[in-house]
Amino acid sequence: MASKLRYLLGRVLIYAVLIAGTVVMAFPFYWMLATSVKSPQEAQQAAPVWVPERLKPQNWRAATRLGAEGGSRFWGGFLPGRTVHFFIRTEGDEPPPRARVPKPPGAFRDPLSEGTRIQVERVEGGWRFSFTNTTDQAFRLLPVVIYLPKGYGTYYPELAPDAVRSAGDYWRLEWVNLSPGLFGYVFHNYREAWNAAPFARYFYVSFVTAGTQVLVGLFLAAMAGFAFARVPFPGRELVFLLFLATMMVPGEVLLIPNYILLAKLGWLDTFYALIVPWLASVFGIFLLRQFYRSLPQDLFDAARIDGASYPVMLFKIALPLAVPGLITYGIFSFLGAYNALLWPLIVTQSPEMRTVQVGLQAFIGEAGSDYGQLMAASTMAILPIIVGYFLAQRQFIEGIARSGIK
Amino acid sequence: MKKPEHLLAPALLGTGVLAFLAAEASRLAIGGWASAALALLFALSGLALAGYGARRAGIPGLLTVVAAALGLGGVLHAPLALFTLAAGVLLYLGLRSRLPEPAQAAFWGWAFVWPSLALVLVWHVFPSFFAFYISLFDRVSFIAKSRFVGLLNYEILMRDPLFWKALSNTFWYVVFTVPTGIFLGTLVAILLNERVRFLGLFRTIYFLPYITALTAAAAVWMWIYHPEFGFLNWLLGTPGFDWLHTPDGIFALALRPFGIELQGFFAGPSVAFVAIMAMSVWHLLGYNVVILLAGLQSIPRQYYEAAMIDGATWWQLQRYISWPLLSPTTFFLAIIGLIGAFQVFTQVYVMTPTGGVLNDTLTVTMYLYNKGFRDSDFSYASAIAVVVFFVILALTLLQKRVLEKRVTYGE
Amino acid sequence: MxxxxxxxxxxxxxxxxxxxxxxxxxxxxxxxxxxxxxxxxxxxxxxxxxxxxxxxxxxxxxxxxxxxxxxxxxxxxxxxxxxxxxxxxxxxxxxxxxxxxxxxxxxxxxxxxxxxxxxxxxxxxxxxxxxxxxxxxxxxxxxxKSVQVLYYNRDLLRKYGASVPKTIDAFIETAKMLSEKEGNPVYWFRPDTSTFGYWFFTLGGEYMKDGKLVVNSPEAKAALKILVDSVKQGWGKAITSGYINQNFGKGTYGFSTDTSAGYKYYQRAAKFDLGLATLPGKTAEQPGYAVVQxxxxxxxxxxxxxxxxxxxxxxxxxxxxxxxxxxxxxxxxxxxxxxxxxxxxxxxxxxxxxxxxxxxxxxNYAKYEPQIPQWEQIRFDILGQAITEAVLGKASVDEALDRAQALVDKLLSGQIR
Missing domain, CATH: 3.40.190.10 (Periplasmic binding protein-like II)
Structure with missing residues (x-):
């Protein structure tokens, strides 16, 4: 009886510790996702906002209707000739509010703010604002600022404003997009982050870089690892020692000379610079060497007796059996290439050659940055790896586990 | 004994590759006349080898090829080198049927290794020496001219307080993160190994941070540490506390109430740096867990069963079976952690771009980056890199000696 | 369609x-x-x-x-x-x-x-x-380009009937008075080369003397002493974390001498009536000198x-x-x-x-910092560190600046990197 109780107590303790750990480990992800759907003002609250406005169904309804008026119900927009009607319920009788479409900074001309006709009318129970697109252009967003006299005390806008600030005798209500549509509303930060920088190109560069590194790197490591493990060629020990020695050299040492070498080759700011220096991975060669060595020697002896040449042994016998090892190296190589920051930061110059991490880094640190957008961009940046993980969970875990077995 | 002609084909491959590299180097004006001379030397010896091999093997066709190659002689360029390479392959193919096992092994071994070796030579070995070479000059910036100064940079480095600061920061980083990571990792791995339900889910959550890009992770943690809007301050009820900009050492802070003032190194890592370390442990924990879990699962069940029959408690099982049998794995993680500590850059660069209020989060890599790219002194930065290499080498050897005595290998 | x-x-x-x-x-x-x-x-x-x-x-x-x-x-x-x-x-x-x-x-x-x-x-x-x-x-x-200006909390000044100080002396006096009444330091500053630069230039300091860079001149020591004393006497608060406007949440903000480039962020963060004025000068006739940034x-x-x-x-x-x-x-x-x-x-x-x-x-009242290649390093690693150390009480004014001068001399003569 007592032992049963002790067992139960033990189980409870185990789960308690594990779950507590899980909460700590998972919290940053939760916080990233939660912040990524917040408006700047919501993000910047001393006490956390647990349910952002953009996740509230009543706002979804308004966003859908407004989006449908301006463009589409899902992604909103502000199409030529369309009028968006917006209603703020107010109590009391005060001077009329003012509305305007803010002009982007430094613009010499701005078709959106100049081409939007704004009407403010008194209607039953509040004020009605209409915004009409008189241009022949379609716009993605309809940013709006409404100045409401403070005398109104309480007021209920149809769609919760993204920011409320005090401006003299007025409340300054701001909407980043008054015609968002359902998805355009919830995923506003994602869409804007995507639009703020050529993320599509960043992803392309990252994938080409990481993909090539994995494919070519695998091929090279598979050959070299095999030679070290199974081909008794003269000078093997010497070359192996050389490879071992390079593993001791920290990456920092290579940074500057490799940079100079790339500059001499004229390879800066090209895919070559991102890929070639890291193609031969001593780590990968070791990993695969260990793997080939763990295969039974009889296999190769038998093949040898049958007259198989070394390439045949490598490609027909060793490689198929070494697939788990290849996956391990492939995962490490991909993770390393995709998540690298320092190297791509230094060797790329034009926006066309930036990787996702460099693009993301450019987002961070901008004074007074929009944390919602930053978190949305961060989410996008880690998404491919996370998706990859869920698609190939077992390979990931086993692959990583294998790297530790010497 | 191997006959010399067995090595002919691989030797041709080798001289071919080396001649190619040297020819390219001379074309790019790297290494001055030396690379040109090397290219010539390699190319000529390759041709000589080819001629000798062809004669020994009695392949007239190949001789013609070699003669044609010699016709191109004097050309110090890649084509010649490639020719030598091709000669090696042809020679092997021509002789294949007549070649004994060791010669085949020699050819294929080198053929498999050469592509990787060439890349390693160009992008790892050569730059390592080049870094040392640069470090012997005065303020190489590529902007102004510089002159040879011997070991001056090293001399200055040895009395550079910021470098020592960066080293001591790195020291604290190792002392704090490596044992913490291994301890927490072992704890979680042991618990997960207790046949818990939802193993996959737990493992996934512990593992996710590791595959998350450091840039993104650092951004999130910065946001959590934010003095005004950060979640941590709300949770702890410490509004306004600025985790990432508090330069006071944690030992100094802890002992201040007792009237003890600790200075310099003994003040310990700053609060800011500890905050960065916490994020780093979070990031790396999943890796430790997965590796340790694999280590645990490779321990034969019988050991535990036998011990249980002898009446061992759970604690004793972990203490006397799991822990010692995990020691090769923990040793591996300790080495990885040590080397990783010297390369910490991304999270520091993102979270405290200037290296802290009082250089309290400056790491060695950050300092190297600052010297090289902010202050345009590539030679001093290279000197740092070279010193770091020797420090890591020394520490790894030391760690090996100290830990190896206590590591239990095998069964 | x-x-x-x-x-x-x-x-x-x-x-x-x-x-x-x-x-x-x-x-x-x-x-x-x-x-x-x-x-x-x-x-x-x-x-x-x-x-x-x-x-x-x-x-x-x-x-x-x-x-x-x-x-x-x-x-x-x-x-x-x-x-x-x-x-x-x-x-x-x-x-x-x-x-x-x-x-x-x-x-x-x-x-x-x-x-x-x-x-x-x-x-x-x-x-x-x-x-x-x-x-x-x-x-x-x-x-x-931006220059430093005097940011101030209009509400706070109004509360105690104080006027915007035109001279350094008036500024210190007002800051002391307000800090005493509020029980909180009201002059907020980042202990860095920019803040220091304003006091230094306004007190008549020059970095370059006969072609030599001097950071421990009497004016420099006087300028740094003002900052150090402000903290000691309880009317100045050193902000080491982020920008000043990011710290509005805690304490009583009264003044800061900060770059005009931050105006937008100040505005966004301020929940009080934010005022801008020219920097307090040595005399009332002319504003103090800002650092050109x-x-x-x-x-x-x-x-x-x-x-x-x-x-x-x-x-x-x-x-x-x-x-x-x-x-x-x-x-x-x-x-x-x-x-x-x-x-x-x-x-x-x-x-x-x-x-x-x-x-x-x-x-129209600004000065620029030395135009030498090493200035960035001096600004952050040497002078900036000295200022931060002195203000945080890790070194005395004389110690900090004399040490900084020694480092500057060594750096410029190539003895250190």
């Missing part, structure tokens, strides 16, 4: 409105001459403003040449990239650069004096222009003649009152051409926000 197509585009949701970056790319694809401009505006108003200015310029010069702005990250990343580009021999045509960076690039004679290209500097703020003058020649066009646009010698021509045209365009008005109104940087004030954009801004008059006035 057409509506469906449109709806589909909208459903995809991305990239409907054309991004400025893409507009420029398209403009440059057709241009016979493209001149790259590397800048450090990561986003927000400055970047948008710069891109809009470039679009307008390119439009006016269609078929002739095109400027292509490329963001290289923040200021630090930008200088990294330029140094890297030196190694590669692939410099852009134009770039933003601080004065000390220009000094560095001049060691390789890599920068062209702008007047030789035909850029007219007439009518520009002479302080900003002199900051980029090396041996008599001007090597850059001042671009995004911000970068200049430089042209690299390695650019082709055609690119240099494009660059010159662009620089001439940038300094026109019209462009300066637009740029300044959008970003809050000080217009480098004082005539920008007469433009409607600036008039509108001034009417909307009379605070800005203080910034414009302050721009």
């Amino acid at each position: 057409k509506r469906w197509v449109l709806a589909l585009v909208l459903l995809l949701g991305f990239g409907l409105a054309q991004k400025a970056e893409e507009v420029i790319k398209a403009q440059c694809a057709k241009a016979p001459v493209v001149a790259e401009l590397w800048h450090a505006f990561r986003g927000g108003a400055p970047r948008a403003a710069l891109e809009n200015i470039v679009i307008e310029f390119n439009r006016r010069h269609e078929g002739e040449y095109c400027i292509r702005p490329i963001n290289q990250g923040g200021y630090r990343d930008l200088s990294t990239k330029i140094k890297a580009a030196f190694a590669a021999g692939k410099l852009p045509t134009l770039a933003q650069a601080y004065e000390n960076q220009i000094a560095l690039y001049l060691q390789a004679d890599a920068v062209v004096p702008v007047q030789a290209l035909g850029v007219s500097l007439e009518g520009l703020n002479p302080i900003f222009v002199n900051a980029v003058r090396f041996k008599g020649l001007v090597y850059g066009v001042p671009f995004n 911000g970068t200049n646009l430089i042209v690299f010698r390695s650019a082709s003649e055609a690119q240099k021509k494009a660059a010159a045209a662009f620089l001439n365009f940038v300094v026109t009152p019209e462009v300066q008005a637009v740029f300044s109104a959008a970003t809050g940087y000080v217009p480098v051409n004082p005539r920008a004030i007469e433009m409607p954009e600036m008039q509108d801004r001034l009417m909307e926000d009379p605070n800005l008059k203080a910034v414009l006035k302050q721009a």
Whole structure:
């Protein structure tokens, strides 16, 4: 009886510790996702906002209707000739509010703010604002600022404003997009982050870089690892020692000379610079060497007796059996290439050659940055790896586990 | 004994590759006349080898090829080198049927290794020496001219307080993160190994941070540490506390109430740096867990069963079976952690771009980056890199000696 | 049918409105001459403003040449990239650069004096222009410039009937009085070279004495002593975390002597009535001296003649009152051409926000920091550290500055790196 109780107590303790750990480990992800759907003002609250406005169904309804008026119900927009009607319920009788479409900074001309006709009318129970697109252009967003006299005390806008600030005798209500549509509303930060920088190109560069590194790197490591493990060629020990020695050299040492070498080759700011220096991975060669060595020697002896040449042994016998090892190296190589920051930061110059991490880094640190957008961009940046993980969970875990077995 | 002609084909491959590299180097004006001379030397010896091999093997066709190659002689360029390479392959193919096992092994071994070796030579070995070479000059910036100064940079480095600061920061980083990571990792791995339900889910959550890009992770943690809007301050009820900009050492802070003032190194890592370390442990924990879990699962069940029959408690099982049998794995993680500590850059660069209020989060890599790219002194930065290499080498050897005595290998 | 197509585009949701970056790319694809401009505006108003200015310029010069702005990250990343580009021999045509960076690039004679290209500097703020003058020649066009101003909490001053201090003595007195009444230090400052610079310059200090860099002059010690004493006497608070405006949440904010470039962020963070004034001076007649901050646009010698021509045209365009008005109104940087004030954009801004008059006035009372290549390192690693240490009580004023001077001497003579 007592032992049963002790067992139960033990189980409870185990789960308690594990779950507590899980909460700590998972919290940053939760916080990233939660912040990524917040408006700047919501993000910047001393006490956390647990349910952002953009996740509230009543706002979804308004966003859908407004989006449908301006463009589409899902992604909103502000199409030529369309009028968006917006209603703020107010109590009391005060001077009329003012509305305007803010002009982007430094613009010499701005078709959106100049081409939007704004009407403010008194209607039953509040004020009605209409915004009409008189241009022949379609716009993605309809940013709006409404100045409401403070005398109104309480007021209920149809769609919760993204920011409320005090401006003299007025409340300054701001909407980043008054015609968002359902998805355009919830995923506003994602869409804007995507639009703020050529993320599509960043992803392309990252994938080409990481993909090539994995494919070519695998091929090279598979050959070299095999030679070290199974081909008794003269000078093997010497070359192996050389490879071992390079593993001791920290990456920092290579940074500057490799940079100079790339500059001499004229390879800066090209895919070559991102890929070639890291193609031969001593780590990968070791990993695969260990793997080939763990295969039974009889296999190769038998093949040898049958007259198989070394390439045949490598490609027909060793490689198929070494697939788990290849996956391990492939995962490490991909993770390393995709998540690298320092190297791509230094060797790329034009926006066309930036990787996702460099693009993301450019987002961070901008004074007074929009944390919602930053978190949305961060989410996008880690998404491919996370998706990859869920698609190939077992390979990931086993692959990583294998790297530790010497 | 191997006959010399067995090595002919691989030797041709080798001289071919080396001649190619040297020819390219001379074309790019790297290494001055030396690379040109090397290219010539390699190319000529390759041709000589080819001629000798062809004669020994009695392949007239190949001789013609070699003669044609010699016709191109004097050309110090890649084509010649490639020719030598091709000669090696042809020679092997021509002789294949007549070649004994060791010669085949020699050819294929080198053929498999050469592509990787060439890349390693160009992008790892050569730059390592080049870094040392640069470090012997005065303020190489590529902007102004510089002159040879011997070991001056090293001399200055040895009395550079910021470098020592960066080293001591790195020291604290190792002392704090490596044992913490291994301890927490072992704890979680042991618990997960207790046949818990939802193993996959737990493992996934512990593992996710590791595959998350450091840039993104650092951004999130910065946001959590934010003095005004950060979640941590709300949770702890410490509004306004600025985790990432508090330069006071944690030992100094802890002992201040007792009237003890600790200075310099003994003040310990700053609060800011500890905050960065916490994020780093979070990031790396999943890796430790997965590796340790694999280590645990490779321990034969019988050991535990036998011990249980002898009446061992759970604690004793972990203490006397799991822990010692995990020691090769923990040793591996300790080495990885040590080397990783010297390369910490991304999270520091993102979270405290200037290296802290009082250089309290400056790491060695950050300092190297600052010297090289902010202050345009590539030679001093290279000197740092070279010193770091020797420090890591020394520490790894030391760690090996100290830990190896206590590591239990095998069964 | 057409509506469906449109709806589909909208459903995809991305990239409907054309991004400025893409507009420029398209403009440059057709241009016979493209001149790259590397800048450090990561986003927000400055970047948008710069891109809009470039679009307008390119439009006016269609078929002739095109400027292509490329963001290289923040200021630090930008200088990294330029140094890297030196190694590669692939410099852009134009770039933003601080004065000390220009000094560095001049060691390789890599920068062209702008007047030789035909850029007219007439009518520009002479302080900003002199900051980029090396041996008599001007090597850059001042671009995004800011000066320090006195920010203050109008509500707090009103509460105790205090007026905005015009002199240093009045400032210290007011700050002491308010701090005492509030039980909280009201003068907030970042213990760095910029804050120090204001006090130092206003007390009559000069960094360069007979061609030698001096950081431990009596004025320097007096300036640092004011900051150290302010903390000791309880009327000054050292902010080491982030920008001052990021700390408004705690304590009583009264004053700060901070860069005008931060005005927007102050405004956004302030829940009180925010006021701007010129810096307190030594006497009431004249405001104190601000430190000139911000970068200049430089042209690299390695650019082709055609690119240099494009660059010159662009620089001439940038300094026109019209462009300066637009740029300044959008970003809050000080217009480098004082005539920008007469433009409607600036008039509108001034009417909307009379605070800005203080910034414009302050721009006439400013000094620039030493134009030597090592200044960045001295500013952060040596002088900046000394100031922080003294203010945080880790060293005395004399100790800190004398040690800094010793380090400066060693650095400039090549004994340390």
